[in-house]
Each structure stands twice: as structure tokens, then as C-alpha cells.
Amino acid sequence: MEVLHPRCCGLDVHKQTVVACVIAPKIKETRTFSTMTGDLIKLREWLLDYKVTHVAMESTGVYWKPICNVLEGANIKLSSVATDITGVSGRAMLEAMVSGVSDPKKLAEMARGRMRKKKGSLEEALSGLMGEHQKMMLISQLRHLDFLDGEIAQLDDEISRRMQPFDEVIERLDEIPGVDRRRAEEYMSEVGKGSKAFATGEKLASWIGLCPGNNESAGKRKGGRTRHGNRWLCSALVQAARGAARSKGNYLSAQYHRLAPRRGDKRAIVAVAHSISVIMHNMVVKGTTYQDLGQLYFDNRDREHVIQRAMKRIEALGYKVSLQVA
Numbered sequence: 001m002e003v004l005h006p007r008c009c010g011l012d013v014h015k016q017t018v019v020a021c022v023i024a025p026k027i028k029e030t031r032t033f034s035t036m037t038g039d040l041i042k043l044r045e046w047l048l049d050y051k052v053t054h055v056a057m058e059s060t061g062v063y064w065k066p067i068c069n070v071l072e073g074a075n076i077k078l079s080s081v082a083t084d085i086t087g088v089s090g091r092a093m094l095e096a097m098v099s100g101v102s103d104p105k106k107l108a109e110m111a112r113g114r115m116r117k118k119k120g121s122l123e124e125a126l127s128g129l130m131g132e133h134q135k136m137m138l139i140s141q142l143r144h145l146d147f148l149d150g151e152i153a154q155l156d157d158e159i160s161r162r163m164q165p166f167d168e169v170i171e172r173l174d175e176i177p178g179v180d181r182r183r184a185e186e187y188m189s190e191v192g193k194g195s196k197a198f199a200t201g202e203k204l205a206s207w208i209g210l211c212p213g214n215n216e217s218a219g220k221r222k223g224g225r226t227r228h229g230n231r232w233l234c235s236a237l238v239q240a241a242r243g244a245a246r247s248k249g250n251y252l253s254a255q256y257h258r259l260a261p262r263r264g265d266k267r268a269i270v271a272v273a274h275s276i277s278v279i280m281h282n283m284v285v286k287g288t289t290y291q292d293l294g295q296l297y298f299d300n301r302d303r304e305h306v307i308q309r310a311m312k313r314i315e316a317l318g319y320k321v322s323l324q325v326a
Contacts, residue, residue: 005054009047013059013067022050035066036124073131086145089115093126098139159185173280175290177252178244186236187280195285201278209234210274241272251293258298
């Protein structure tokens with residue numbers, strides 16, 4: 001015999017919202033709630049008002065857990081507001097919850113820096129039902145994070161010790177936009193004194209895998225995907241290129257913004273990473289310091305083209321343009 005439940009609800013669960021449909025005798029109603037604890041409590045009360053006895057959930061990943069916690073028991077949604085829950089503010093809030101602080105207003109007051117602008121959202125996110133089991137699990141996770149931080153610090157010290165012979169070179173490489181000490185250390189660990197084995201920076205870039213592939217047949221070019229190379233150093237230089245692209249007032253940033261509109265973000269980043277590899281090779285081999293060409297390098301190189309393009313754009317708006325040297 002088929003079992004029928006007279007009062008039930010179906011939930012479509014997403015990361016930030018949950019759509020609920022209640023079906024009861026002569027009733028069919030649908031509502032949407034957020035996944036913050038306050039709204040989930042309203043969901044629970046709504047279901048109780050209709051005397052719902054059974055709930056079925058459709059969910060992707062782990063988004064069903066907060067719903068289950070509220071409908072059965074902690075539903076702290078700190079990660080929905082704070083990008084890094086293990087940062088200074090997030091860690092302070094987590095430790096306070098472990099020590100027994102449950103008032104969301106007191107917890108939100110622990111926010112520091114830019115996160116203080118989100119105090120209202122934090123209060124809503126930190127409103128939860130944390131029991132002894134959740135506290136025990138949180139203590140275990142924080143203890144594990146402390147262990148990992150200690151291991152990372154120990155490895156950092158060991159890397160610094162082994163990189164001492166290259167400190168002078170690393171300090172010079174650190175001057176390149178987008179390149180920090182870690183990226184410089186990764187370069188020296190993968191290439192080091194072997195930089196001189198490459199006749200030019202372009203040959204080094206090819207070995208790393210930052211050069212377009214050579215796919216040509218019958219005089220026709222059939223694409224230029226980068227070849228396989230040193231994936232660790234390639235990844236490090238791509239990260240450096242991302243940092244350079246976000247910076248301002250330098251050659252590498254200008255190179256990215258010149259290429260990205262025409263070639264796309266990824267190709268522009270690879271081009272900047274290629275430039276960084278060439279710069280690093282030259283600095284290591286020749287013992288030079290970083291000399292930035294400036295953000296106006298490309299404009300000055302194609303001065304007439306830049307002027308003509310700007311004039312055409314202004315004239316297309318219905319204006320006449322006359323030039324005068326300042």
C-alpha cells in the first residue's frame with residue numbers, strides 16, 4: 001500500500017536561498033527564504049503553523065546542512081559574509097563562540113577593518129544555535145588550523161635558510177611589479193644559477209611554457225597554444241602577472257591593459273608572465289636592478305597612432321579636433 005503524508009513540504013535548497021512548497025489538505029503555498037538563521041527559523045515556524053510532519057529536500061553539495069540543523073538543531077553562516085573566516089576578525093569570533101559567547105551583537109563587534117561595515121549582516125549570520133557538539137568540532141578544527149600554521153611557519157623558516165645565498169638576488173627580483181619574495185624564491189629554486197644556461201630570456205620563457213606554440217602548415221598558422229613546460233614556475237609567474245595587472249603606473253600593467261581588450265584576459269596574462277620571466281632572467285644573468293619603462297611606454301612608442309585614434313573617436317562624436325603642442 002502506498003503511504004501518503006497529508007501535510008508535507010518540498011524544499012529546493014541553494015547556497016543563499018531555499019524555496020519551500022507546503023502541501024496540505026486544500027492548501028498549496030510556496031515561499032522563498034534566505035539561508036540565514038533568522039529566516040530559517042521563520043521557515044520552521046511557518047512549517048509548524050501548517051503542522052507539516054515530513055520534509056523532502058533537493059540540494060547540491062552541503063547546502064542542506066543548515067536547513068537540517070534548524071529543522072531538527074548550530075547554523076552559523078559566517079562564511080556568507082566574511083571572505084576569510086580564519087582572518088583576524090573571523091578567528092576572534094570563532095574563538096569567542098567556543099568560549100561561550102552567543103550574542104550575535106557582541107560577536108559582530110569583534111569585526112576589524114573593512115568588515116566593520118558589514119556588522120548588520122554579521123549579526124544576522126552569527127545568529128545560531130551552537131550546542132556542545134558543535135563547540136567540540138570547532139575546537140578540533142581550530143586546533144588543526146593552529147597545527148597547520150605551525151608547520152607552514154617551520155617550512156617558511158627552512159626555505160628562508162636555504163635561500164640565504166640568493167638573498168641579494170631575491171631582493172632585486174622583489175622590485176618587479178607583481179613579484180613578491182615568495183615568487184622570487186620559487187624562481188630561484190627552479191632556475192637559480194641555471195639562468196646562465198639559457199642564452200636569452202625568451203629561451204627561458206619557452207622552457208617554462210610561456211611562449212605560443214608553433215603550429216603552422218602550408219604557410220598557415222593554426223593556433224598558438226602554449227607548450228608544456230615547468231608547470232610550477234609557470235604557475236608562479238602567472239600569479240605574479242595577475243598581481244602586476246592589478247597594479248598601476250608601470251610597464252607591465254600597461255602591457256596587460258593594452259592586450260586584454262583585443263586578446264582576452266588569459267592571453268594578456270600569459271604575455272605579462274612571459275615579460276616577467278625575461279626580466280628576471282636578465283636581472284639574474286646581468287646582475288642589474290629593475291628599471292621600469294613606465295606606463296606611457298606603448299603610447300610613446302606608437303605616438304602618432306595613439307593621437308590619430310583619439311582624434312577619430314572625438315570626431316565621431318561630432319567635434320572638430322585641432323592639435324597644439326603644450
